[in-house]
Amino acid sequence: MNFTSFSHYWNDVFIRNVPVTPVGHNETRLTFNPATYEDSGTYYCTVDNGVPDRSGNISQTATSYVYIGATPKITKETELDIPVGAEIGKPAILQKTVFSKPDNISFNWNRSDSNSTFNYTNIKPENITLEIYGKTVNDSGYRISLNISSFSQEDIGTYTLNVCNGVGCSQFSVNLTAAGPPRPPKEFQQEGESSHTVRLSWLPNYPGGKFKQRFILEYKLQSESEWMTEWTSDWSEYLPQNQKMFYNITNLMANQVYDVRLSAENDRPKDNVSVFVNITAMTAKEAKKLSGPGSGIGGAVGGAVGSVVVVGVIVVLAVFFVRRSRLSSKNNAVPQTGDSDLTYEGLQERGDSAQYSQLTVYQNLHSSDDAPQTGASDGTYEGLQERRDSAQYSKLTVYQNLNSSDPNYSNLRSLSTM
Template sequence: MKLECQEKHSEIRNGEIHVYAWFFNRNVYENNTNVITFNKIKSERSGKYTCVARNKAGFDSDAVNIIVTYPPIVWTKDITFNGINRPRIIKCNVSGVPNTYNITWRHYTNNNQLVRVFNNRINGVLILPEGETNDLVFEDSGVYRCNVTNGIPDESGNLWQSKKIQVKVEGKPVLAKPLKSTFIGHFNETSSISLFVLSSSNVTQAEWKAAENRNSLGHGCCSSTVNKTSFNGKCLDMSGYTCVFLIKNTREEDFQNYTVDLINKNGRNTFDISLISSGVPEVPSITDIYQRQNYIVLEWKPTFDGGAPQGFIVQYRKKKDKNWESIRIQSNETNDFVYISKLKPDTEYELRMLAFNRLGNSSFTVQFTTLFKGETKDVWTQFNLFLCIPIVLPVCLFVFLLWYRKVLHDGIVTMTKVWLLDTISIFLVTEMTYIPR
């Protein structure tokens, strides 16, 4: 960029200009020529430039304001909240010309998974949504990326400038979502209670107690791990701690309520846990039975699996039969419906089902009765048979007779053609009188 100071008239009446002086924002700018050249314009060059010219007759001056546009410069700093901070405010500092910005925020987990997006922020201040205090102890933690544009690209052509903020929430340990407080144990086997815990610092201790008498059952350490959990309504991989309590040779009295105290440097949190015995699954719930072409569809909703992988058995029979036909659905199949085929049309069928696991079977559901009608006829075909023929044929016959009379009147038909036309007329009349039953 070049600034040039020159006289207004081509001829100077009072002699040549002997001295040039420049001022930048009222400060002397070191240059005694009539031209200032900027090889690389920078934002700090913005301001008021004044040129003063002097000769033996006196002096004159002129000024110009230079505005240098430049992309946003973004700076941030990491922040730590405690468990009770409300509201939680994160700030993104920005400078740029023009100073009108479009700012978006993106929240990531510490494992770089996108959690949520906040759009159309203008002033660089993000106020995090508030909910229940206990729910938001750690769900606001993670990495926040502030993305800013003012429409001016940088030297690489990028319109958006970005900086990240590490947000940490200090607080007592909490159980990850979805909260699980009931665990399944197995009689005479090793039963396990495993908790996934979110914490801002190492969970230094887990103390297990029997809920009834508060007797201590032992202390255990928690190991750091990554697990899937519900975080701001999404299922994400989160860093946390797994705390495990093992009960070997589980006896009947071990199926009871427990408490666990989880401890980190911010304090202690206590949670109630129950261990229940595994057993046979509960009866599944049949939700719908309907017919599709040449088969019946039965849909159901699984219920409690008894603490072990479950499968299902669907049975059906003709209403008057004694013996049942069975369809076995393996526990590794995920579809909660089954197709029942090879059925006899216009026949009533009875249906029922049960669930099973390695410990046994549930009871059967109630029996359902449904009429299998068989494969349905095409509606358009029925329409042709019962409606089209009686209507269309008389119309065709009427048009044909009109044409036939015209041909006879014109006298241009040979005897062979007349015989052929008579035959067609008889056929049409015969067809018109036929109506399918």
């Protein structure tokens, strides 16, 4: 009897020829030691004794199906240890495709840094691809998924799928990481301003994964439509998310409202820019130019000490005094403290008091006895000299009906401005 080697097939795909071991004259044997799930399949063996049958064939072929149970196996679809990248805030799906003989399985997912398991999983039958002794074959298996509805930084880590059947259990790991555009900057705000500068601050956010990050700042007048790129930062490997960043936009116009926006960018090949965050910023008004220092006249009017003082205004103001020889006293005399000291009482404020912005004080007034007289109570003075320590006043209140206890002066009055 002549025996050929066994031909191994997985479904309809030829896998290999397996040498046989003769046992006696009319028997051969195929032994798997050790046996694996890859040895499963259909085997064909041909034998002949040199005598043709009625159809003229001198050989006969026999088949045998071999089933070898094993723990679940990963399939070609997900066997590579490739990290799964997910975008922050969007769904993330971890999945593995497995082959199992026997078919009945149980499974669960857990994360390497946690003992808890996840319930949001799914399993469904699926056509899978296996590598059997170097040959690619198709078969039926399962796709087992872990669904994360909204991926966050806290979800980053290594996840393990445990799958068990009647023979034993197998574990398959997958690394979940972030791989998307960076998150928008946080707490973007105006910190301060001057007439031509606004100071901005913000907090960096997650860069979208293990990527470098930088920022892009744009602005425009609120009344305009075209954005201008003001600044693009340098790339940074790591930016603490709790450490403020600052930038000053300069050369702006005073007392204007600006729209300002900021985005983050990472060095991912595509989809690497965050959405913009927008604020409204305003510059300050121009600083006002201050006029010279001045002070208002305050307090009660007392006696004039020393020489007679005449108050003058920028717009021509003349104060006329009646001559001493023509004044009559309306009150009893009060003791004098000096030759030119006067004490007044019963002062009344005129309702039509004029307001003045600048006063000039004069001193050392000397009356000229031979000056022409313009009226019964008019006096003419000459030799007026401006005091160098003249005070500046912002408000002047004019008083009338001054009653003097000295018979020298009474009924002082102010002329209107020219």
